[in-house]
Amino acid sequence: MKSLSRYWIFVLSLVGGLVLLYIAATLIIIPVYFPTQIEECCRPRERQSFRKEVWQKSAFGDLGRYRMANDIVASRRLVAMSERQIEELLGEPDRKWSRADRTMVAFELVAQRQRPASCALLPKHLFFNIETWALVIELKAGTVVRCTIRST
Numbered sequence: 001m002k003s004l005s006r007y008w009i010f011v012l013s014l015v016g017g018l019v020l021l022y023i024a025a026t027l028i029i030i031p032v033y034f035p036t037q038i039e040e041c042c043r044p045r046e047r048q049s050f051r052k053e054v055w056q057k058s059a060f061g062d063l064g065r066y067r068m069a070n071d072i073v074a075s076r077r078l079v080a081m082s083e084r085q086i087e088e089l090l091g092e093p094d095r096k097w098s099r100a101d102r103t104m105v106a107f108e109l110v111a112q113r114q115r116p117a118s119c120a121l122l123p124k125h126l127f128f129n130i131e132t133w134a135l136v137i138e139l140k141a142g143t144v145v146r147c148t149i150r151s152t
Contacts, residue, residue: 042117069135107135
């Protein structure tokens with residue numbers, strides 16, 4: 001009987017330790033060292049075929065816009081387009097900035113509350129999420145080199 005209680009103490013201690021490790025990883029380690037990488041890796045990726053007329057009628061918060069942005073990223077359809085072609089296709093960007101030899105343009109998509117990242121290491125119920133997902137297009141010398149969806 002005595003060895004049985006030692007066994008359960010060991011098991012409970014092990015389980016408790018694992019739970020504490022999970023909590024520490026979730027609340028401290030991951031948000032500090034990998035905050036945007038985890039979010040972007042675990043973001044929802046549902047797709048809807050891109051249609052210019054639907055995109056241009058959509059606005060921030062429209063889930064169809066988010067799904068079409070996923071299609072744009074997955075298909076790489078914007079790579080090698082010019083900034084002018086991007087504006088003709090998607091409209092005026094919500095933000096534009098420069099970094100070194102690159103220009104970035106962003107189209108705000110939806111609040112992350114609508115489409116939160118989902119991962120065991122990123123529990124959405126523990127954090128009040130006020131960020132948004134944005135389609136970020138990176139241009140070098142006026143030509144698109146990369147297109148991603150990022151947390152803003």
